[in-house]
Amino acid sequence: MEYKNTELINASEKLSSALISIWNQPSLRLRCESILENSTVESNNKMEFYNSYCKEPWQVILWCYCSLNTKGSSKASKDWTKRDKFKEMTELFQTFMFSNSNYNDSQKFVAINIILRNFAGGKFLTINKDLIGDIYIKKTEKLTESLLHDKIIGSNSFNLSDYENKSTKADSWNLFQLLRECQFDLNEIKKKFKTLSIINSHEKNLGELKGLSKKYSRNIKMDMRTSDSENFIAIDLRINKILNRIGLNFNIEKKYNEIETFFIKNVIEDKLSEVLLPSYSSRPKKLKGITPWELDRLIYNLGEENLLESYIPN
Numbered sequence: 001m002e003y004k005n006t007e008l009i010n011a012s013e014k015l016s017s018a019l020i021s022i023w024n025q026p027s028l029r030l031r032c033e034s035i036l037e038n039s040t041v042e043s044n045n046k047m048e049f050y051n052s053y054c055k056e057p058w059q060v061i062l063w064c065y066c067s068l069n070t071k072g073s074s075k076a077s078k079d080w081t082k083r084d085k086f087k088e089m090t091e092l093f094q095t096f097m098f099s100n101s102n103y104n105d106s107q108k109f110v111a112i113n114i115i116l117r118n119f120a121g122g123k124f125l126t127i128n129k130d131l132i133g134d135i136y137i138k139k140t141e142k143l144t145e146s147l148l149h150d151k152i153i154g155s156n157s158f159n160l161s162d163y164e165n166k167s168t169k170a171d172s173w174n175l176f177q178l179l180r181e182c183q184f185d186l187n188e189i190k191k192k193f194k195t196l197s198i199i200n201s202h203e204k205n206l207g208e209l210k211g212l213s214k215k216y217s218r219n220i221k222m223d224m225r226t227s228d229s230e231n232f233i234a235i236d237l238r239i240n241k242i243l244n245r246i247g248l249n250f251n252i253e254k255k256y257n258e259i260e261t262f263f264i265k266n267v268i269e270d271k272l273s274e275v276l277l278p279s280y281s282s283r284p285k286k287l288k289g290i291t292p293w294e295l296d297r298l299i300y301n302l303g304e305e306n307l308l309e310s311y312i313p314n
Helices: 006-023 026-053 057-068 074-079 085-099 105-119 145-153 160-164 171-181 186-192 214-224 227-231 237-245 252-272 292-304 307-311
Strands: 124-128 133-136
Touching: 006 026, 006 252, 006 292, 006 307, 026 057, 026 085, 026 214, 026 292, 057 085, 057 105, 057 171, 057 186, 057 214, 085 105, 085 145, 105 145, 105 160, 105 171, 214 227, 227 292, 252 292, 292 307
Parallel strands: none
Antiparallel strands: 124 133
16 A cells, blocks of 8 residues: 655655665765674674573563663663673672562662662662662772672661652662562562563563563664564664654654554665665675664664764755
8 A cells, every 4th residue: 555644755765865875885885884793793792691691580571671771871781791790780689689588678679779770880879869869889889799788778768668659660660569579589480470581572572571661672672683673673762863854753652663664664675675785794694685673773873973864865
């Protein structure tokens, strides 16, 4: 059926024209190939890391919430496996959530906040200034078991019941609720989430986790380049900035599926699949023309470098 949305059609023409212009210049094509190579290596590293450290459902759950907490920082998102931080977090998490019964629920909630915030590269944690104030952790300070113990013991004035009545809840609150519902018991978590997997499940299955939207579930899979995510484009705030520049001003939340489907068909299949033929060394052999996953990485990175914008027709 012919598509009739003028805004989308105009945007697809401009975006396709810009990408083809860039691709047809040898030096810029090399830059595109480098972006895709680096993105693939990064995804492969995450996949390898995930396979090494996510053997149990609780580790998959922690991986998802750690990913969620790096979404606002591209550096944290790129560096977390390289710094081996996830391994450190799993060890701390197991100690404070499951192995040690000396901590009450309020202290476990504080510990979750500190672990997730430190993981994301933040230099301090704020749970709620009215209730607890700030707990500072220097960027250069390694989060050890003894340091975390001292921090949560120092937060004894924090009253979890007061926090429950607040309208604003953090990602750490969603994770805490999930664990509390499972009684902070590894066997209970395993029973409830025994089929949870980032690699083998559809993104909607990750939606079982509190606060993890379908859209961001897709992003987690894309960051690891799972086989099903090859056909995803993350129409998120990063890429939306580029779309706004070419005259596309839809409400992304309401039009997400429509925009993604349109761009896969009208940009990739109709205009780019026979023109943009990546050949970087780590590319899966079975692929031919550019895929939605690759287009997503190109749009984002070329946009960050302000290169794509300069080739968009007026």
